[in-house]
Amino acid sequence: MPLKNDRYLRALQCQPVDCTPIWMMRQAGRYLPEYRHLRAQAGDFMTMCKTPELACEATLQPIRRYDLDAAIIFSDILTIPDAMGLGLYFEQGEGPKFKKSINDISDIKQLAIPDPESELGYVMDAIRLTKRELNGKVPLIGFSGSPWTLATYMIEGGSSKTFTKIKKMLYSDPLSLHLLLDKLSDSIALYLNAQIQAGAQSIMIFDSWGGVLSHTSYNEFSLYYMTKIISLLNRGKKQNTFTPDYVPVTLFTKGGGLWFEKIMSSGCDAIGVDWTVDLSSLPKEKVAIQGNLDPTVLYGNRHTIEESANQVLKEYGHYNGHIFNLGHGINQDTPLESVDILINVVHQRSKR
Numbered sequence: 001m002p003l004k005n006d007r008y009l010r011a012l013q014c015q016p017v018d019c020t021p022i023w024m025m026r027q028a029g030r031y032l033p034e035y036r037h038l039r040a041q042a043g044d045f046m047t048m049c050k051t052p053e054l055a056c057e058a059t060l061q062p063i064r065r066y067d068l069d070a071a072i073i074f075s076d077i078l079t080i081p082d083a084m085g086l087g088l089y090f091e092q093g094e095g096p097k098f099k100k101s102i103n104d105i106s107d108i109k110q111l112a113i114p115d116p117e118s119e120l121g122y123v124m125d126a127i128r129l130t131k132r133e134l135n136g137k138v139p140l141i142g143f144s145g146s147p148w149t150l151a152t153y154m155i156e157g158g159s160s161k162t163f164t165k166i167k168k169m170l171y172s173d174p175l176s177l178h179l180l181l182d183k184l185s186d187s188i189a190l191y192l193n194a195q196i197q198a199g200a201q202s203i204m205i206f207d208s209w210g211g212v213l214s215h216t217s218y219n220e221f222s223l224y225y226m227t228k229i230i231s232l233l234n235r236g237k238k239q240n241t242f243t244p245d246y247v248p249v250t251l252f253t254k255g256g257g258l259w260f261e262k263i264m265s266s267g268c269d270a271i272g273v274d275w276t277v278d279l280s281s282l283p284k285e286k287v288a289i290q291g292n293l294d295p296t297v298l299y300g301n302r303h304t305i306e307e308s309a310n311q312v313l314k315e316y317g318h319y320n321g322h323i324f325n326l327g328h329g330i331n332q333d334t335p336l337e338s339v340d341i342l343i344n345v346v347h348q349r350s351k352r
């Protein structure tokens with residue numbers, strides 16, 4: 001069915017838009033009372049991910065409440081390691097954890113590449129259902145974590161602040177780490193192509209922890225594999241005019257602002273940037289740019305939110321190819337009205 005609102009897809013192709021599109025990373029989540037209610041009914045987070053009706057409902061919640069220009073399928077980046085047999089679970093008030101973690105080459109050799117339609121079929125079912133329910137209101141984004149970011153959770157056994165175990169492997173046994181990243185890249189390419197096949201209209205790769213690498217390790221252990229994945233995706237053909245069926249890829253390395261030029265060489269269509277980057281310093285209209293308001297600005301009053309959003313628009317708003325977003329996920333204690341204020345100011349002040 002034709003899209004009623006395609007400004008997000010147009011901006012991703014650096015085509016002119018009526019105003020700047022906006023969506024927010026983690027827009028489906030705990031800051032929404034209706035999400036907390038749904039989550040309490042479901043019992044646990046993975047039940048939500050694995051039940052297409054619940055995942056669809058969580059995806060639609062922010063779209064009903066706010067004038068957002070894109071929906072992102074409700075799921076998690078850790079579905080792949082879970083399907084590889086590591087046993088993902090969440091403990092009350094804590095981050096993700098794995099029952100089994102990856103310690104050495106023998107653990108890595110045992111990992112199988114999941115078949116997306118059977119082992120991760122719940123994600124494809126959620127995409128198909130959500131596409132039907134959206135009925136063309138806004139485009140649907142599919143996503144995956146980057147190989148490096150998934151490997152951090154698999155080797156650390158969960159979230160980390162220091163990344164000691166994976167860095168120990170990187171410097172003492174790099175060949176083993178490369179084997180893991182290679183298997184993850186194959187798994188991710190299959191997974192993302194299945195999401196495209198199921199109806200995802202754009203793809204986002206979250207390299208949330210790429211920024212903890214040195215600049216040389218970033219090339220070798222993160223960007224290299226994301227580039228490979230991008231080359232394997234069935235995106236269709238990009239043309240000089242807006243192509244509604246083309247599936248653009250956004251690459252987001254948190255903390256990767258200094259590496260913008262080399263991220264461009266990955267072949268991605270858009271680059272996500274965090275709030276440390278001055279958008280006016282970036283190359284113009286060569287690749288689309290997603291970002292980059294500090295999510296904590298949303299704790300400020302109306303004036304602060306409007307001025308901060310305006311600053312971002314001043315830095316890049318005159319060029320084609322800007323998707324307004326936060327520089328990272330929205331915080332769970334964000335006031336609901338702040339989100340409305342932000343969306344309205346972005347749409348109004350960016351009118352062409």
Ligand code: 1CP
Nearest residue numbers: 025026027028029045073074075076077095159206208329
């Ligand atoms: O208690 C709960 O209800 C769980 C909280 C939660 C939610 C709402 C988790 C656990 N994941 C999600 C959904 C989610 N995760 C989405 C849904 C779509 C949307 O954006 O609205 C997406 C895209 C993700 C992606 C994700 N998961 C990332 C990449 C983006 C980022 O923020 O950097 C990462 C790193 C994860 C791992 C993860 N899953 C959940 C949490 C709390 C975390 C972060 C843990 C950590 O900080 O290490």
